[in-house]
Amino acid sequence: MEKQKADEYLLKVAEDQKKQIEKLNAKIIELEKQLDVKQEDLIEKEEALQHYEDLNDILIIKERQYFDELHGARSELLNFIKDKPRRGKFGVKRMGELDRTPFLEAMKKKYNEEEAVKRASELSSLWEGYLKDPDWHPFIAILVEGQEKQIINDEDKRLNGLKNEIGEGAYKAVVTTLRERKEYNASGQHIVPELWNYEQGRRATLKEGVQFLLEHTTIVD
Template sequence: MEESYLGLKHSEGDANFKKQRELEDLTKELKEKANEVDYREDLYRDLMVVERKKNDELQEAHKALIDGFEHFMSHNRATIGIKRMGELDEKPFRDVCLQKLPKAELDVNSVQLCSLWQEQIKNSEWHPFKIRSADGNLHVQEINENDEKLINLKHEWGEKVYDAVTRALLEVNEYNASGRYAVSELWNFKEERKASLREAIEYILKQLKTHKRRRS
Protein backbone atom coordinates (compact mmCIF):
# COMPACT_ATOMS: atom_id res chain seq x y z
CA MET A 1 0.00 0.00 0.00
CA GLU A 2 2.80 2.37 0.95
CA GLU A 3 4.71 1.44 -2.23
CA SER A 4 1.63 2.16 -4.29
CA TYR A 5 1.26 5.60 -2.61
CA LEU A 6 4.93 6.39 -3.21
CA GLY A 7 4.57 5.39 -6.86
CA LEU A 8 1.57 7.66 -7.26
CA LYS A 9 3.44 10.58 -5.68
CA HIS A 10 6.38 9.89 -7.98
CA SER A 11 4.11 9.91 -11.04
CA GLU A 12 2.51 13.17 -9.95
CA GLY A 13 5.97 14.66 -9.42
CA ASP A 14 7.04 13.59 -12.92
CA ALA A 15 3.88 15.10 -14.38
CA ASN A 16 4.37 18.36 -12.50
CA PHE A 17 8.02 18.49 -13.53
CA LYS A 18 7.02 17.89 -17.15
CA LYS A 19 4.41 20.66 -17.01
CA GLN A 20 6.94 22.97 -15.40
CA ARG A 21 9.42 22.27 -18.18
CA GLU A 22 6.75 22.83 -20.83
CA LEU A 23 5.79 26.11 -19.18
CA GLU A 24 9.43 27.22 -19.07
CA ASP A 25 9.90 26.25 -22.72
CA LEU A 26 6.75 28.12 -23.70
CA THR A 27 7.83 31.18 -21.72
CA LYS A 28 11.22 31.10 -23.41
CA GLU A 29 9.62 30.78 -26.85
CA LEU A 30 7.24 33.68 -26.15
CA LYS A 31 10.16 35.87 -25.05
CA GLU A 32 12.03 35.00 -28.23
CA LYS A 33 8.94 35.82 -30.29
CA ALA A 34 8.51 39.11 -28.43
CA ASN A 35 12.16 39.97 -29.08
CA GLU A 36 11.71 39.10 -32.74
CA VAL A 37 8.62 41.31 -32.96
CA ASP A 38 10.52 44.18 -31.28
CA TYR A 39 13.39 43.68 -33.73
CA ARG A 40 11.05 43.70 -36.73
CA GLU A 41 9.25 46.80 -35.47
CA ASP A 42 12.58 48.60 -34.98
CA LEU A 43 13.68 47.48 -38.45
CA TYR A 44 10.39 48.66 -39.96
CA ARG A 45 10.74 52.08 -38.29
CA ASP A 46 14.33 52.36 -39.55
CA LEU A 47 13.23 51.43 -43.07
CA MET A 48 10.41 53.99 -42.93
CA VAL A 49 12.89 56.69 -41.90
CA VAL A 50 15.20 55.71 -44.77
CA GLU A 51 12.25 55.63 -47.19
CA ARG A 52 11.08 59.08 -46.11
CA LYS A 53 14.60 60.43 -46.45
CA LYS A 54 14.93 58.97 -49.96
CA ASN A 55 11.53 60.38 -50.94
CA ASP A 56 12.53 63.81 -49.63
CA GLU A 57 15.77 63.63 -51.62
CA LEU A 58 13.88 62.60 -54.76
CA GLN A 59 11.41 65.46 -54.29
CA GLU A 60 14.29 67.90 -53.89
CA ALA A 61 15.97 66.53 -57.04
CA HIS A 62 12.64 66.70 -58.87
CA LYS A 63 12.13 70.34 -57.86
CA ALA A 64 15.73 71.27 -58.76
CA LEU A 65 15.32 69.71 -62.23
CA ILE A 66 12.03 71.55 -62.78
CA ASP A 67 13.61 74.85 -61.73
CA GLY A 68 16.55 74.23 -64.06
CA PHE A 69 14.35 73.19 -66.97
CA GLU A 70 12.04 76.17 -66.57
CA HIS A 71 15.02 78.43 -67.09
CA PHE A 72 16.60 76.31 -69.82
CA MET A 73 13.39 75.61 -71.71
CA SER A 74 12.22 79.20 -71.72
CA HIS A 75 14.09 79.62 -75.01
CA ASN A 76 13.90 76.12 -76.36
CA ARG A 77 11.15 73.55 -76.95
CA ALA A 78 12.56 70.02 -76.89
CA THR A 79 11.73 66.37 -76.33
CA ILE A 80 12.02 66.64 -72.54
CA GLY A 81 10.88 69.81 -70.85
CA ILE A 82 8.33 71.39 -68.54
CA LYS A 83 4.59 71.21 -68.90
CA ARG A 84 2.27 73.32 -66.77
CA MET A 85 -0.28 70.77 -65.59
CA GLY A 86 -3.71 72.37 -65.49
CA GLU A 87 -2.75 75.29 -67.72
CA LEU A 88 -4.87 75.77 -70.83
CA ASP A 89 -3.41 75.50 -74.31
CA GLU A 90 -4.24 78.81 -76.00
CA LYS A 91 -4.16 77.46 -79.57
CA PRO A 92 -7.69 75.93 -79.65
CA PHE A 93 -9.13 79.22 -78.36
CA ARG A 94 -7.28 81.22 -80.99
CA ASP A 95 -8.34 78.79 -83.74
CA VAL A 96 -12.03 78.94 -82.82
CA CYS A 97 -11.97 82.73 -82.48
CA LEU A 98 -10.33 82.93 -85.91
CA GLN A 99 -13.39 81.13 -87.33
CA LYS A 100 -16.05 83.03 -85.40
CA LEU A 101 -14.75 86.58 -84.87
CA PRO A 102 -13.45 89.45 -87.03
CA LYS A 103 -9.65 89.43 -87.37
CA ALA A 104 -9.34 92.78 -85.58
CA GLU A 105 -10.90 91.25 -82.45
CA LEU A 106 -9.03 87.95 -82.67
CA ASP A 107 -6.11 88.44 -80.29
CA VAL A 108 -7.97 90.20 -77.51
CA ASN A 109 -10.99 87.90 -77.53
CA SER A 110 -9.05 84.62 -77.75
CA VAL A 111 -6.88 85.66 -74.79
CA GLN A 112 -9.92 86.78 -72.80
CA LEU A 113 -11.78 83.55 -73.55
CA CYS A 114 -8.80 81.43 -72.54
CA SER A 115 -8.30 83.46 -69.35
CA LEU A 116 -11.99 83.16 -68.49
CA TRP A 117 -11.84 79.37 -68.62
CA GLN A 118 -8.53 79.27 -66.77
CA GLU A 119 -10.30 81.08 -63.93
CA GLN A 120 -13.14 78.57 -64.11
CA ILE A 121 -10.64 75.75 -63.73
CA LYS A 122 -9.21 77.47 -60.62
CA ASN A 123 -12.67 77.72 -59.07
CA SER A 124 -12.76 75.12 -56.29
CA GLU A 125 -16.56 75.41 -56.06
CA TRP A 126 -16.89 74.00 -59.56
CA HIS A 127 -16.44 70.23 -59.51
CA PRO A 128 -17.30 68.80 -62.95
CA PHE A 129 -16.19 65.26 -62.08
CA LYS A 130 -17.82 61.94 -61.40
CA ILE A 131 -16.41 58.90 -59.62
CA ARG A 132 -16.43 55.40 -61.02
CA SER A 133 -15.11 52.14 -59.62
CA ALA A 134 -12.24 50.39 -61.36
CA ASP A 135 -11.20 46.82 -60.56
CA GLY A 136 -13.80 46.65 -57.81
CA ASN A 137 -12.08 48.86 -55.25
CA LEU A 138 -10.13 51.64 -56.97
CA HIS A 139 -12.16 54.83 -57.41
CA VAL A 140 -11.31 57.00 -60.41
CA GLN A 141 -12.46 60.56 -61.02
CA GLU A 142 -13.36 61.42 -64.57
CA ILE A 143 -15.09 64.29 -66.36
CA ASN A 144 -18.84 64.54 -65.91
CA GLU A 145 -20.08 65.01 -69.46
CA ASN A 146 -23.45 66.15 -68.10
CA ASP A 147 -21.97 69.19 -66.35
CA GLU A 148 -23.96 72.20 -67.55
CA LYS A 149 -20.96 74.52 -67.99
CA LEU A 150 -19.13 71.94 -70.09
CA ILE A 151 -22.19 71.23 -72.21
CA ASN A 152 -22.58 74.94 -72.96
CA LEU A 153 -18.84 75.25 -73.65
CA LYS A 154 -18.90 72.46 -76.23
CA HIS A 155 -22.06 73.82 -77.85
CA GLU A 156 -20.78 77.41 -78.11
CA TRP A 157 -17.05 76.94 -78.79
CA GLY A 158 -16.70 73.43 -80.17
CA GLU A 159 -14.97 70.14 -79.49
CA LYS A 160 -11.34 71.33 -79.49
CA VAL A 161 -11.88 74.01 -76.86
CA TYR A 162 -13.94 71.52 -74.82
CA ASP A 163 -11.09 69.00 -75.04
CA ALA A 164 -8.54 71.62 -73.94
CA VAL A 165 -10.61 72.57 -70.88
CA THR A 166 -11.41 69.00 -69.82
CA ARG A 167 -7.75 67.98 -70.25
CA ALA A 168 -6.65 70.86 -68.03
CA LEU A 169 -9.34 69.97 -65.48
CA LEU A 170 -8.12 66.37 -65.26
CA GLU A 171 -4.51 67.52 -64.91
CA VAL A 172 -5.20 70.00 -62.13
CA ASN A 173 -7.40 67.45 -60.36
CA GLU A 174 -4.53 64.96 -60.43
CA TYR A 175 -1.65 67.30 -59.58
CA ASN A 176 -3.22 69.99 -57.41
CA ALA A 177 -6.83 69.20 -56.56
CA SER A 178 -6.82 71.30 -53.37
CA GLY A 179 -5.20 74.43 -54.85
CA ARG A 180 -6.67 74.16 -58.35
CA TYR A 181 -3.82 76.13 -59.92
CA ALA A 182 -1.35 74.90 -62.55
CA VAL A 183 1.86 73.21 -61.41
CA SER A 184 5.05 72.43 -63.32
CA GLU A 185 5.95 68.86 -64.23
CA LEU A 186 8.79 67.20 -66.13
CA TRP A 187 7.27 66.11 -69.42
CA ASN A 188 8.17 63.94 -72.39
CA PHE A 189 6.64 65.94 -75.25
CA LYS A 190 7.47 63.30 -77.84
CA GLU A 191 5.49 60.58 -76.05
CA GLU A 192 3.00 62.91 -74.30
CA ARG A 193 3.61 61.61 -70.79
CA LYS A 194 5.33 62.47 -67.53
CA ALA A 195 9.12 62.21 -67.81
CA SER A 196 11.16 60.32 -65.22
CA LEU A 197 14.05 61.89 -63.31
CA ARG A 198 16.40 59.58 -65.20
CA GLU A 199 15.09 60.75 -68.57
CA ALA A 200 15.45 64.39 -67.55
CA ILE A 201 19.01 63.94 -66.28
CA GLU A 202 20.06 61.96 -69.36
CA TYR A 203 18.55 64.64 -71.59
CA ILE A 204 20.44 67.41 -69.78
CA LEU A 205 23.73 65.48 -70.06
CA LYS A 206 23.10 64.93 -73.77
CA GLN A 207 22.43 68.64 -74.31
CA LEU A 208 25.58 69.57 -72.39
CA LYS A 209 27.68 67.23 -74.54
CA THR A 210 26.15 68.67 -77.72
CA HIS A 211 26.81 72.20 -76.51
CA LYS A 212 30.37 71.30 -75.61
CA ARG A 213 31.03 69.83 -79.07
CA ARG A 214 29.65 72.94 -80.76
CA ARG A 215 32.00 75.15 -78.75
CA SER A 216 35.06 72.97 -79.48
Protein backbone atom coordinates in the same frame (compact mmCIF):
# COMPACT_ATOMS: atom_id res chain seq x y z
CA MET B 1 -12.69 -8.90 10.33
CA GLU B 2 -14.84 -5.87 9.70
CA LYS B 3 -12.08 -3.62 11.05
CA GLN B 4 -9.56 -5.39 8.84
CA LYS B 5 -11.75 -4.89 5.79
CA ALA B 6 -12.22 -1.23 6.66
CA ASP B 7 -8.48 -0.78 7.04
CA GLU B 8 -7.84 -2.50 3.73
CA TYR B 9 -10.44 -0.27 2.02
CA LEU B 10 -8.96 2.87 3.49
CA LEU B 11 -5.48 1.74 2.43
CA LYS B 12 -6.71 1.13 -1.12
CA VAL B 13 -8.38 4.57 -1.22
CA ALA B 14 -5.18 6.18 0.05
CA GLU B 15 -3.11 4.36 -2.59
CA ASP B 16 -5.54 5.43 -5.32
CA GLN B 17 -5.38 9.04 -4.11
CA LYS B 18 -1.58 8.85 -4.04
CA LYS B 19 -1.54 7.59 -7.63
CA GLN B 20 -3.92 10.39 -8.71
CA ILE B 21 -1.73 12.98 -6.98
CA GLU B 22 1.37 11.54 -8.66
CA LYS B 23 -0.37 11.68 -12.03
CA LEU B 24 -1.43 15.28 -11.39
CA ASN B 25 2.09 16.24 -10.33
CA ALA B 26 3.50 14.60 -13.46
CA LYS B 27 0.96 16.44 -15.58
CA ILE B 28 1.81 19.74 -13.89
CA ILE B 29 5.53 19.14 -14.50
CA GLU B 30 4.82 18.33 -18.17
CA LEU B 31 2.67 21.44 -18.58
CA GLU B 32 5.36 23.56 -16.94
CA LYS B 33 7.91 22.19 -19.41
CA GLN B 34 5.60 22.94 -22.32
CA LEU B 35 5.01 26.42 -20.94
CA ASP B 36 8.74 27.03 -20.67
CA VAL B 37 9.21 25.94 -24.29
CA LYS B 38 6.36 28.21 -25.44
CA GLN B 39 7.73 31.10 -23.43
CA GLU B 40 11.17 30.62 -24.98
CA ASP B 41 9.58 30.45 -28.42
CA LEU B 42 7.54 33.56 -27.65
CA ILE B 43 10.64 35.41 -26.51
CA GLU B 44 12.41 34.43 -29.74
CA LYS B 45 9.44 35.60 -31.80
CA GLU B 46 9.26 38.88 -29.87
CA GLU B 47 12.96 39.44 -30.45
CA ALA B 48 12.54 38.63 -34.15
CA LEU B 49 9.54 40.95 -34.37
CA GLN B 50 11.50 43.74 -32.69
CA HIS B 51 14.34 43.16 -35.13
CA TYR B 52 11.98 43.47 -38.10
CA GLU B 53 10.35 46.55 -36.62
CA ASP B 54 13.77 48.17 -36.15
CA LEU B 55 14.71 47.18 -39.69
CA ASN B 56 11.44 48.59 -41.01
CA ASP B 57 12.08 51.88 -39.19
CA ILE B 58 15.54 52.04 -40.76
CA LEU B 59 14.11 51.35 -44.23
CA ILE B 60 11.45 54.05 -43.78
CA ILE B 61 14.13 56.56 -42.81
CA LYS B 62 16.30 55.52 -45.78
CA GLU B 63 13.34 55.69 -48.15
CA ARG B 64 12.56 59.18 -46.92
CA GLN B 65 16.17 60.22 -47.39
CA TYR B 66 16.23 58.85 -50.94
CA PHE B 67 12.91 60.53 -51.70
CA ASP B 68 14.20 63.87 -50.41
CA GLU B 69 17.39 63.49 -52.45
CA LEU B 70 15.48 62.60 -55.63
CA HIS B 71 12.96 65.37 -55.05
CA GLY B 72 15.80 67.84 -54.48
CA ALA B 73 17.59 66.72 -57.64
CA ARG B 74 14.36 66.96 -59.63
CA SER B 75 13.70 70.46 -58.27
CA GLU B 76 17.22 71.59 -59.15
CA LEU B 77 16.84 70.23 -62.66
CA LEU B 78 13.45 71.87 -63.07
CA ASN B 79 14.78 75.24 -61.88
CA PHE B 80 17.70 74.94 -64.27
CA ILE B 81 15.63 74.45 -67.41
CA LYS B 82 12.26 76.09 -66.61
CA ASP B 83 13.20 79.43 -68.16
CA LYS B 84 14.94 77.90 -71.17
CA PRO B 85 13.17 77.24 -74.48
CA ARG B 86 12.01 73.68 -74.99
CA ARG B 87 14.33 71.48 -77.01
CA GLY B 88 12.92 68.37 -78.60
CA LYS B 89 10.70 66.14 -76.50
CA PHE B 90 11.86 67.30 -73.06
CA GLY B 91 10.85 70.43 -71.19
CA VAL B 92 8.82 71.96 -68.39
CA LYS B 93 5.03 71.83 -68.52
CA ARG B 94 2.91 74.13 -66.38
CA MET B 95 0.43 71.66 -64.90
CA GLY B 96 -3.02 73.13 -64.43
CA GLU B 97 -2.52 75.92 -66.97
CA LEU B 98 -5.30 76.18 -69.54
CA ASP B 99 -4.19 75.71 -73.14
CA ARG B 100 -5.74 78.59 -75.10
CA THR B 101 -4.84 77.22 -78.52
CA PRO B 102 -8.06 75.17 -79.06
CA PHE B 103 -10.16 78.25 -78.30
CA LEU B 104 -8.29 80.25 -80.92
CA GLU B 105 -8.58 77.45 -83.49
CA ALA B 106 -12.33 77.25 -82.87
CA MET B 107 -12.77 81.02 -83.28
CA LYS B 108 -10.72 81.09 -86.50
CA LYS B 109 -13.41 78.92 -88.08
CA LYS B 110 -15.99 81.61 -87.44
CA TYR B 111 -14.20 84.97 -87.53
CA ASN B 112 -11.32 86.78 -89.17
CA GLU B 113 -7.88 86.70 -87.55
CA GLU B 114 -8.26 89.84 -85.43
CA GLU B 115 -11.76 89.03 -84.22
CA ALA B 116 -10.82 85.40 -83.59
CA VAL B 117 -7.92 86.42 -81.35
CA LYS B 118 -10.16 88.78 -79.38
CA ARG B 119 -12.98 86.28 -78.87
CA ALA B 120 -10.58 83.43 -78.04
CA SER B 121 -8.96 85.60 -75.38
CA GLU B 122 -12.35 86.43 -73.89
CA LEU B 123 -13.46 82.80 -73.85
CA SER B 124 -10.16 81.59 -72.38
CA SER B 125 -10.36 84.19 -69.62
CA LEU B 126 -13.97 83.19 -68.95
CA TRP B 127 -13.01 79.54 -68.54
CA GLU B 128 -10.00 80.35 -66.43
CA GLY B 129 -12.48 82.05 -64.14
CA TYR B 130 -14.70 78.96 -64.14
CA LEU B 131 -11.69 76.82 -63.24
CA LYS B 132 -11.16 78.92 -60.12
CA ASP B 133 -14.82 78.76 -59.11
CA PRO B 134 -14.90 76.97 -55.70
CA ASP B 135 -18.59 76.13 -56.17
CA TRP B 136 -18.03 74.22 -59.40
CA HIS B 137 -17.42 70.51 -58.86
CA PRO B 138 -17.34 68.72 -62.23
CA PHE B 139 -16.12 65.45 -60.66
CA ILE B 140 -17.92 62.36 -59.39
CA ALA B 141 -16.58 59.62 -57.13
CA ILE B 142 -16.49 55.98 -58.24
CA LEU B 143 -15.05 52.83 -56.67
CA VAL B 144 -12.18 51.16 -58.52
CA GLU B 145 -11.00 47.92 -56.89
CA GLY B 146 -12.37 49.11 -53.57
CA GLN B 147 -10.66 52.51 -53.79
CA GLU B 148 -12.51 55.78 -54.35
CA LYS B 149 -11.47 57.60 -57.52
CA GLN B 150 -12.50 61.04 -58.76
CA ILE B 151 -13.41 61.23 -62.46
CA ILE B 152 -14.91 63.92 -64.73
CA ASN B 153 -18.69 64.02 -64.62
CA ASP B 154 -19.87 63.38 -68.20
CA GLU B 155 -23.20 64.98 -67.37
CA ASP B 156 -21.76 68.30 -66.16
CA LYS B 157 -23.83 70.99 -67.89
CA ARG B 158 -21.05 73.54 -68.08
CA LEU B 159 -18.62 71.14 -69.76
CA ASN B 160 -21.23 69.80 -72.14
CA GLY B 161 -22.14 73.37 -73.08
CA LEU B 162 -18.49 74.06 -73.86
CA LYS B 163 -18.25 70.97 -76.06
CA ASN B 164 -21.42 71.82 -77.99
CA GLU B 165 -20.75 75.54 -78.41
CA ILE B 166 -16.95 75.77 -78.83
CA GLY B 167 -15.92 72.26 -79.80
CA GLU B 168 -14.15 69.10 -78.72
CA GLY B 169 -10.69 70.72 -78.64
CA ALA B 170 -11.64 73.36 -76.08
CA TYR B 171 -13.54 70.76 -74.06
CA LYS B 172 -10.48 68.49 -73.89
CA ALA B 173 -8.25 71.42 -72.93
CA VAL B 174 -10.49 72.30 -69.97
CA VAL B 175 -10.83 68.65 -68.89
CA THR B 176 -7.05 68.22 -69.03
CA THR B 177 -6.61 71.32 -66.88
CA LEU B 178 -9.16 70.05 -64.35
CA ARG B 179 -7.41 66.69 -64.07
CA GLU B 180 -3.98 68.27 -63.71
CA ARG B 181 -5.16 70.59 -60.97
CA LYS B 182 -6.84 67.70 -59.18
CA GLU B 183 -3.64 65.63 -59.34
CA TYR B 184 -1.02 68.30 -58.65
CA ASN B 185 -2.87 70.72 -56.44
CA ALA B 186 -5.81 69.78 -54.23
CA SER B 187 -7.02 73.39 -53.95
CA GLY B 188 -6.94 73.74 -57.73
CA GLN B 189 -5.77 77.35 -57.61
CA HIS B 190 -2.09 77.21 -58.55
CA ILE B 191 0.01 76.31 -61.57
CA VAL B 192 2.66 73.65 -60.81
CA PRO B 193 5.74 73.27 -63.07
CA GLU B 194 6.62 69.69 -63.97
CA LEU B 195 9.38 67.99 -65.96
CA TRP B 196 7.55 66.70 -69.02
CA ASN B 197 8.13 64.26 -71.87
CA TYR B 198 6.18 65.95 -74.66
CA GLU B 199 6.79 63.14 -77.12
CA GLN B 200 4.99 60.59 -74.93
CA GLY B 201 2.69 63.02 -73.13
CA ARG B 202 3.74 62.08 -69.61
CA ARG B 203 5.78 63.14 -66.60
CA ALA B 204 9.47 62.85 -67.44
CA THR B 205 11.75 60.68 -65.35
CA LEU B 206 14.79 62.05 -63.53
CA LYS B 207 16.96 59.88 -65.78
CA GLU B 208 15.53 61.60 -68.86
CA GLY B 209 16.30 64.95 -67.27
CA VAL B 210 19.91 63.98 -66.64
CA GLN B 211 20.26 62.77 -70.23
CA PHE B 212 18.85 66.08 -71.42
CA LEU B 213 21.49 67.96 -69.42
CA LEU B 214 24.27 65.79 -70.80
CA GLU B 215 23.07 66.37 -74.35
CA HIS B 216 22.55 70.12 -74.07
CA THR B 217 25.17 71.32 -71.61
CA THR B 218 28.62 72.32 -72.79
CA ILE B 219 31.37 70.97 -70.57
CA VAL B 220 34.42 73.20 -70.21
CA ASP B 221 37.71 71.79 -68.88
